[in-house]
Amino acid sequence: MGTGWVDREGPSHHDRAMRRLVPISILLLIAGWIAASAYDLPTMAAVVAVLCIASACVGAVRGRAPDRRLPAALSAIFITILAVLLFLLGNETGGATGLVLLLGVMALLALLVPIVYALTFPTNRDPR
C-alpha cells in the first residue's frame, strides 16, 4: 500500500486553487449547519443540506469536464429539491398536500437522478 496516491501526481494551478477553496467551503457549510441547529433555522438548514449534497458531487462533475450535461442536470435537480424544501418551509405546508408533494417529488427524482447518472457516465476513460 502506498501513501498519498493523489498527491504524487503533482499539483497544478487549478489544484492549488482548489486546495484553498475546498477548506473554506467546507468550513462555511459546517458553520452554516451549526448556526441552523443552534438557532433552529430550518431555511438555512435546507440550503446547507442541498449545498452539502451538491458539493459531495463536485469531484465527479470535475471528472466529466468538458461535458456540461451533468452539471446542468445536477443543478436542475438540486434547485428542484431546494425549491420544494423552501416551499414547504415558507408555506408551512401540512396535511395531505405536504405529504403528496413530498411523495411526488420523490417519485420524480427517483426517475431523473439514476438516468442522468447513466447517460453522463464517461464511456472510455477513468472518471477521475
Added chain:
Amino acid sequence: MTLWILFAAALVAFAFWGWRNTRSATAFFTASRTVGPMLAGIGGTAAGLSAFVFVGGPGYFAAVGAASLWIVFSAPLTGALQCWAVGERVVSLARRHDCLTVPDLVAARFGEGWPRGLTALAVLVGAVATLAVQVKGAAVAGEVLLGVPGWLVAGAAVAATVLYSAAGGMRTGILAEAAQGVVMATAAVALAVFALVRAGGPRQAIATIAELRPELLDPWGGPGPTASIGLFLLFALGTCAQPHYLQKFLLLRDRESLRWLPAVMTGALLAVLTVWVGVGLGGTALWLRGELTISSPDQLAPALLASTGSRAFIIIAAAAVIAAVMSTAATLLNLVAAAVTRDLPQALGREPGPGLGAARVATLGAGIAAAALALLSNRPVALLGVLGWGTFTAALLPVMVLGLSWRGAARRGAVAALAIGPLVQLSAEWARTTGVLAVRWEPGLLGAAAGACALVMLSRPGADR
C-alpha cells in the same frame, strides 16, 4: 415442518458450496470481484436495508407521522450520490491498490498505521451495533408475528447467516443478499398494498389521520423542521459512509458496472421502502381507529399482520423481515471478520495470517457479540439503527467523501477526523438522550462535521510536509 427441514438442508448445501469455492481472501472478502450491477445493486440494497425498514420504519411513522418520510425522501438520491461521491473513486483506488476492505482504501490513500486502525475500529463498533439491530428486529418479528420466543427466531436467523457467511464469505453472501432482496421487495409491495387496502385506500387513510391526529400529517411535525432536514441529510450523505454499501464497490467486476448501478439500487430501494409509506400510513390509520392495539410504535407492522389472521400473509412478512435481517447481517459479519483478522493486525504492523480459518472464527464471534448486545439493550429498533448509521457517518464520511476527492487532504487530518468524529457523535448521542442537547442536533452529522473540521484544519497546504 417439512418446509423447515428442506430449508435447513438447502442452507447447509449452500454453505458447503461456499466452503468448497472460497479459497482465498479475495474470494472471501470481495467475491473475487466478479459481481455485475444487477447483483451488486439488489444485494447492496438488501444489505443496506435492514429490519429497521420493516419494523422501525412503519413504527417511526406511527410515532412522528409524515416527518419520518424525510429519511425516505433521501432514497432517490442515494444510489447516484454514492457512485458520484465515492463509488467512482473507490473502484479506481481498489483496482490500483488491490483493496479488499474499506480500511484498505483508507490505508491506500493515507498510509498504513493509524488511518487503517481507526477505520477498522469504527467499522467494528458500528457493525456490531448495526448487527444488534438485526437481531432485535428478528426478535420483535418472531414474538409478534410468529408467536414464538424472540430469542429463538433471532438466534436461528443469526446462526443461519453465520453458517453461510463463515463458509463462503461474500461469495455466498452476495448471492444470498440478492435473493433476499427480491423477497424483501416483493413482500414490501404486497404488505404496503394490503395495509392501504385494509385502511380503505390511501385517501381514506389520510382522511382518518387528518381527523384523529392531524399533526401526524405535518412534514415538519415530530422532531421539527431543522431536525427533519438533519435526518434527510444524515441518510442522504450518510450512505457514502456506510461500509456495507462501500463494500459493494469492491465487488464490482469493472468500472462500467457503475453506469447502471444507481438505477438498480434506486429501483430496489423504492420497492422496499413502499412498506414504510404503505404500512406506516395504513397501519397508523387502523391504529387510530382502534382496529389495532399496540404497546410501542415498533409493534405497528407486526400487529397489523397478526390482526389479519392469514397464516400465509404472516409467513410472507416474517420471511421478508428475516431476509432483511440476514442480508444486512451477512455483510456486517464479513466486515467485522475483515477488521479483526486483516485490518487491525495490519494496522499494528503484522501481516494477516494465511488461510481463512481466522476469518471464519471471527464471523462466528461477531454473530455472538451482536446477539448479546441486542438482547441486553432496551433501545427501540429505530434508535439502535440510527445509532449504528450515525457512528459510520461520523467516522467515515469526512475521509471517504472529502478525503478521497480532495487532493489537499493530509494523513494527520484524516487520523484526527477518524478519531474525533465518532467521539463527538457518541458524546452527542449521550447528551441528547439525557436532555443536555436539543433534539435538533443530529449526533451523526455533528460528529461528521467535527471530523471534517479536523480534516480541513490539519490538512492546510503543506501541513503534512
